[in-house]
Amino acid sequence: MRLFPVACRAAEQKxxxxxxxxxHIRERLxxxxxxxxxxxxxxxxxxxxxxxVALDRAYAPLRQRGTLLSPARVRLAARVEPxxxxxxxxxxxxxxxxxxTMALGFAALVLGGSLDIAVKPDAIPAAxxxxxxxxxxxxxxxxxxxxxxxxxxxxxxxIGSASVPAVRYPAGGQYDVEQVTIxxxxxxxxxxx
Amino acid sequence: MTEQSAKRPAPSEERRTDRELxxxxxxxxxxxxxxxxxxxxxxxxxxxxAITKDPSHAEEIAVDTFSxxxxxxxxxxxxxxxxxxxxxxxxxLSYNRRPRKGVILSPLEDxxxxxxxxxxxxxxxxxEQAELRRIVLxxxxxxxxxxxxxxxxxxxxxxxLAEIAQVVDCPIGTVKSRLHYALRRLRAHLSAHPExxxxxxxxxxxxxxxxxxxxxxxxxxxPQ
Numbered sequence: 001m002r003l004f005p006v007a008c009r010a011a012e013q014k015x016x017x018x019x020x021x022x023x024h025i026r027e028r029l030x031x032x033x034x035x036x037x038x039x040x041x042x043x044x045x046x047x048x049x050x051x052x053v054a055l056d057r058a059y060a061p062l063r064q065r066g067t068l069l070s071p072a073r074v075r076l077a078a079r080v081e082p083x084x085x086x087x088x089x090x091x092x093x094x095x096x097x098x099x100x101t102m103a104l105g106f107a108a109l110v111l112g113g114s115l116d117i118a119v120k121p122d123a124i125p126a127a128x129x130x131x132x133x134x135x136x137x138x139x140x141x142x143x144x145x146x147x148x149x150x151x152x153x154x155x156x157x158x159i160g161s162a163s164v165p166a167v168r169y170p171a172g173g174q175y176d177v178e179q180v181t182i183x184x185x186x187x188x189x190x191x192x193x
Numbered sequence: 194m195t196e197q198s199a200k201r202p203a204p205s206e207e208r209r210t211d212r213e214l215x216x217x218x219x220x221x222x223x224x225x226x227x228x229x230x231x232x233x234x235x236x237x238x239x240x241x242x243a244i245t246k247d248p249s250h251a252e253e254i255a256v257d258t259f260s261x262x263x264x265x266x267x268x269x270x271x272x273x274x275x276x277x278x279x280x281x282x283x284x285x286l287s288y289n290r291r292p293r294k295g296v297i298l299s300p301l302e303d304x305x306x307x308x309x310x311x312x313x314x315x316x317x318x319x320x321e322q323a324e325l326r327r328i329v330l331x332x333x334x335x336x337x338x339x340x341x342x343x344x345x346x347x348x349x350x351x352x353x354l355a356e357i358a359q360v361v362d363c364p365i366g367t368v369k370s371r372l373h374y375a376l377r378r379l380r381a382h383l384s385a386h387p388e389x390x391x392x393x394x395x396x397x398x399x400x401x402x403x404x405x406x407x408x409x410x411x412x413x414x415x416p417q
Contacts, residue, residue, distance in 0.1 A: 016373035020347065020354050044380075047391045051379050052348075054389060057322070058329040059243070059349035067238040069255055071227045078260035 007034055011041045018045075019052045211275040219266045226266075230259055233276060236350055237283045243345045244287035254290070258283045277359035280350070284342055284360060325388060332382040340375040343368055 011034045017023040018031065035042040141151050209217070209228065217225035234255060241254035261282055262269070271278065333344055339361070346352045346360060354372075358365045384391040 013373070016369050016376070019376070020369075020372065022354060047380050047384075048376050050389055050391060051376055051383060054325065054329045054383070055333075055344065055348040055379070058326045058333075059345075061326070062239050062243055062349055063351075065239055065242065066235040067252055067255065069234055069238070069252055071223075071230045071259075073256050074230060074259040074263065075223075077256050078263045 008038060008041055011035070011038070012044070015045060015048055019048065211271050211273070215266060215269050215271055215275065218263075219269075226263060229262070229275065233279050234259075236276070237279060240280060240283050240345065240350055241287050243349050244284070244342070245290050247290075250287075250290050254283055254286045257286050277356055280346070280352075280360045281362065288338060321388075328383070328386055328388070329379075332379050335382060336375055336378060340371050340378070343371045344375050344379075347372060 011031050014023060014027055014031045018028060023031070031045070035045045141148050209225070211229065211232075214225040214229050218229065237255045237258050238251050241251035242248060245251060245254070258279055262275075262279060269275070269278070333341055336344065342361060343357055346357045347354075352360065354365050354368050357368045361368065380391060383389045
């Protein structure tokens, strides 16, 4: 049961193409010819034209609108950092040379500093290590007068008494062993008191 | 505005095709991505504005669209224009946000723009046009999402049927039928407003439901 002739259905389908601008001129002429002879299609065509124009006017203010968004906001949203555009061959020879010089200087600074760091603590002589100079100074009479007299008395006593062992006491002698252990002022306390 | 124009990409960037810009941006050329951004920024903003009716939502949609485009640069292979891909993302993002129905986009601002652009129009004419605009946009809001997006893409963004088909990912014939259905629905809605001069639909072309034969035969003697 068909309520409309085929021409009206075909005209209705062509109306959509008419408002999208994709209707061939020959088909447009056929549509207009059919609308001249059909009151329904003529009214439909007229109304759809009115609606199409109304839609175009309704969206006209929106088409004038714009935004001032910047790409930086997009990068922030995408969590990306702007990478330099210029590649290394665009920088120039002078720029590359300066960068290479700075890199070499930095490498030398790091390597040079690492040499100092590489010295082992064992290589540093300990304060209590045996020293030839220290032993020699211990055998010498002290310069201070009181210390010298004590040292001299100790030496004479050691020579005159056979019971005194011939061993050399450490710095400070047998009378003051505790003070001899003080390493810092060994020059003043090295002799016997 | 001068600062904005100063930030725009160079004319050499604007002459490059979308495919070239995508490949350059993929290699790390941020100016190429900026050129793509400035090329489609306003269109996506208007699309989001037409669907959500909220300028802040429209800006968020534009930012999200381009951030997704940046993250998808490695797999983007635009044969021609990047616009269908961007618009499809923008449409999906727009419909994920709840639209504010019945809200007209700042009619005062639009009327003010009309006043500045055409001084010969009287305030009454401008008010009448704003009212007609409000009625039309409210009628568009009554359409379903599939039909409304076709109307918006065609009448506001100026896309043809092939481009709309790429955006909504359906055949051109489907887009054509949706557009025609939307126009007929709008005709039915706007016929209630005598300002448009549209005669009621019942006297003219019946809807598709009426074109189908009735399921039950009328009883003898019953008026048809």
